[in-house]
Amino acid sequence: xxxxxxxxxxxxxxxxxxxxxxxxxxxxxxxxxxxxxxxxxxxxxxxxxxxxxxxxxxxxxxxxxxxxxxxxxxxxxxxxxxxxxxxxxxxxxxxxxxxxxxxxxxxxxxxxxxxxxxxxxxxxxxxxxxxxxxxxxxxxxxxxxxxxxxxxxxxxxxxxxxxxxxxxxxxxxxxxxxxxxxxxxxxxxxxxxxxxxxxxxxxxxxxxxxxxxxxxxxxxxxxxxxxxxxxxxxxxxxxxxxxxxxxxxxxxxxxxxxxxxxxxxxxxxxxxxxxxxxxxxxxxxxxxxxxxxxxxxxxxxxxxxxxxxxxxxxxxxxxxxxxxxxxxxxxxxxxxxxxxxxxxxxxxxxxxxxxxxxxxxxxxxxxxxxxxxx
Ligand SMILES: C=C1C[C@]23C[C@H]1CC[C@H]2[C@@]12CCC[C@@](C)(C(=O)O1)[C@H]2[C@@H]3C(=O)O
Ligand SMILES: O=C(O)CCC(=O)C(=O)O
Ligand SMILES: [Fe+2]
Numbered sequence: 001x002x003x004x005x006x007x008x009x010x011x012x013x014x015x016x017x018x019x020x021x022x023x024x025x026x027x028x029x030x031x032x033x034x035x036x037x038x039x040x041x042x043x044x045x046x047x048x049x050x051x052x053x054x055x056x057x058x059x060x061x062x063x064x065x066x067x068x069x070x071x072x073x074x075x076x077x078x079x080x081x082x083x084x085x086x087x088x089x090x091x092x093x094x095x096x097x098x099x100x101x102x103x104x105x106x107x108x109x110x111x112x113x114x115x116x117x118x119x120x121x122x123x124x125x126x127x128x129x130x131x132x133x134x135x136x137x138x139x140x141x142x143x144x145x146x147x148x149x150x151x152x153x154x155x156x157x158x159x160x161x162x163x164x165x166x167x168x169x170x171x172x173x174x175x176x177x178x179x180x181x182x183x184x185x186x187x188x189x190x191x192x193x194x195x196x197x198x199x200x201x202x203x204x205x206x207x208x209x210x211x212x213x214x215x216x217x218x219x220x221x222x223x224x225x226x227x228x229x230x231x232x233x234x235x236x237x238x239x240x241x242x243x244x245x246x247x248x249x250x251x252x253x254x255x256x257x258x259x260x261x262x263x264x265x266x267x268x269x270x271x272x273x274x275x276x277x278x279x280x281x282x283x284x285x286x287x288x289x290x291x292x293x294x295x296x297x298x299x300x301x302x303x304x305x306x307x308x309x310x311x312x313x314x315x316x317x318x319x320x321x322x323x324x325x326x327x328x329x330x331x332x333x334x335x336x337x338x339x340x341x342x343x344x345x346x347x348x349x350x351x352x353x354x355x356x357x358x359x360x361x362x363x364x365x366x367x368x369x370x371x372x373x374x
Contacts, residue, residue: 003311005145005209006121008335012342013118014131023108024138030222036135055253057261057269061085062180071181072188075280079272079287080251082264083181088173090266093242096170097300099163103142104216104300106155114142114151121145121211129232132345138226138293144171144212171212174240174304179205181238181270189280191317198312208237209334210306217248217291217299228291228299233349235334235341236273236305243269246299252288274349275307275337278329281316286349307334330354 058074060067063085074081103111103124116123124142144151148167152160182205186196193203200207217228228248243249243263250258261269277286293299308314315331332340332352341348 003333003335005211005307005310005335005338008121008310008338009119009128009342012339014128014342015118016116016126016128016130024218024220027221030220030226033136034138034227035222035225036227055256055259057082057251057259059084059264059267062087062184068184068188071184075185075188075272075276075284078251078253079285080261080269080289082261082267082269084264084267086177086268087180088177088268092169092173093266095166096302097242097244099166100142100214100216100300100302102163103155103214104140110155111140111142113154116143122148123151127215127229128342129230129345133230135227137229138220139215139217139228139291141216142214144214145209167212170302171210171304174212174306175205175208175210177268178208178210178238178240178304178306181240185238185272185276185284189283189317189320191319195317195319198308207309208307209310210304213303213305215291215301215303217246217293217301219296219298220293221295223293223295226293228293231288231290232346233277233286233288234271234273234303234305235275235338235348236271236307237275237279238273238306239271240304240306241269241271242302244300246294246297248291248293248299249301250290250292258290273305273307274341275314275334277349278314278332278352279317281320281325282328283320288346310335326354328354 057078058070058081060070060074060081061084064070071081111124114124116125122143122145124140127137127139127141130137144167147164149160149164152163156163193199196203198207199205215229220226231252241249245263245265247260247262249261249269251261253259271289272284272286274286276284291299291301311333313331313333314337316327316329321327329352337348337352340351344351
């Protein structure tokens, strides 16, 4: 039987401290267990003065005839961009945001009924990457891989079906947009439909898989010392992220530091993930990003983590390799890669590199909050 996304962590169970998922609103002060250090390494400090124009993440109108070219440029130089006119109804974004707020507003005992199992993908809990850090993150999450039915029944025994309908509609719209973005992105690399067999008979990427991650960041009494979601790259082809009107997402820009991705009404953020990095043989690098928190406002984000069918081998596209551009990565399936990420975290990508990383390679995320990286 082909493996499913839900099998990805069978071999890599993580025992996370769900016991730390407390009622965040009860804290007047930030507990020590949530105080991070060196938050400001790579900080983005724009000098004052009117003439200064801060670099900002590209915003691309998908109805622009030059969208393909602009996407290619954004992927190469930033690894992230925002899209407008993407066709996802704003009412659906609103309704899904409200549904996830109802989820996070449930009493903690209720939410824990749908707790993510140590070897599972779906359910309520802290982010999987929490196991790599000694400090706790100021957030809670809920992951849906496949159908939300089972967990939603536990959360809302009476009206789970209305919530299931919303999520299923959202998954459908995200799947359509992800397929469209895949062709724009691949098209910008000169890749055509014949080059990607796993896109399916209609080249519509219908057989691919995805996870939906809801993140909730409560208002925080000491936002400068807390971390919402630690710096990471996504183990995806691409990620479609909706954020509410509270900013918090930051991306690392080489030579500049952390750059905030401002929420734009109706906009969606697109991240290049590690598998697109591999597929493009490093031409489109995956973006390191994190979420910071706010003193007065809560923040909510919904990430659609999009990948290939879980057992398809992903390797640098043959059109992009040649005698002068040897393949930099070995073939890997999505499930294998998620297992590698579960073990090596931010070193996962270099661990599937064909050659050893160059001397002098600096891991930008290697700061002292990390407890173990295999
Ligand atoms: C399909 C995926 C992708 C996962 C694992 C699994 C389900 C949840 C995703 C996230 C979401 C939050 C950040 C991240 C780093 C995490 O901890 O869980 C992501 C991770 C990855 O991109 O590696
Ligand atoms: O909350 C955010 O803006 C970032 C979320 C994220 O990076 C993720 O879910 O993978
Ligand atoms: Fe992410």
